[in-house]
Amino acid sequence: MTRVGFYVIQQAGEAQRLQVAARLADKAFQRGHRIYIHARDQAQARSLDTLLWSFRPGSFLPHGLAGEPGSDLVAIGWGEEPAGHDDLLINLRLEVPAFFGRFHRVAEVVTQDNASLAALRESWRFYQSRGYQLEKHDLGGV
Template identity: 75%
Template sequence: MTRVGFYVVQAADQTRRLHVAARLADKAFQRGHRIFINADNEDQARTLDTLLWEFRPGSFLPHGLPGEPGSELIAIGWGEEPGGHDDLLINLQRVIPSFFSRFHRVAEVVTQDPETLAASRASWRFYQSRGYELEKHDLTGV
């Protein structure tokens, strides 16, 4: 069954959400996972694409938008089906994508702005009512 982790940032800045997603992707990639990042929209996906190129000067995260080279390991989409990915889903949308349950793990990134908090609380209740294993991670200094 899918395990769901909520990664809670103590800031309202939406840029922090992208940095947390990049950090999660980096950590998961170093552990051998394949990742699908579900961005809110195409603009956010392209911003995240740029961020992953610059994220850590000493590392390289092979990634791409759907169909691009590198997307086999880390794909950045915005609502479309994740292709062959089923390992880790990093969800940046404020809704739960219909394909979430095919993944072994889901990471929901939570910031302190009212819209994200309300959506995250609704997502927690959704997952909890269906019996998914939930984890909460409070992130400091992010």
């Protein structure tokens, strides 16, 4: 059954969400996982694509936009169902994607803004009511 982790940042803002997604992806990749990052929209996906090239000097995280070359290990998509990924889903949308159940793990990124908090509380209840194993990780400041 899919394991779901909520990664709670004690700050608000889009930049914080992207930084945490990049950190989670890097850590998971170093552990041998294949990752699909589900962005809110194309603009957010492109911002994350740019961030992943430069967020940690001295490291390399091979990635690409979903369906493009380089997206075999780490793919960034928006709106569409991911092809070829079922290991780790990092969800940056404020709703649970319909395809989450095919993944072994789901990471939900929570920031301290009203829309994020309300939506992700609802997501917690959604997963919990269906019996998924939930974990909460307090990250403090990024």
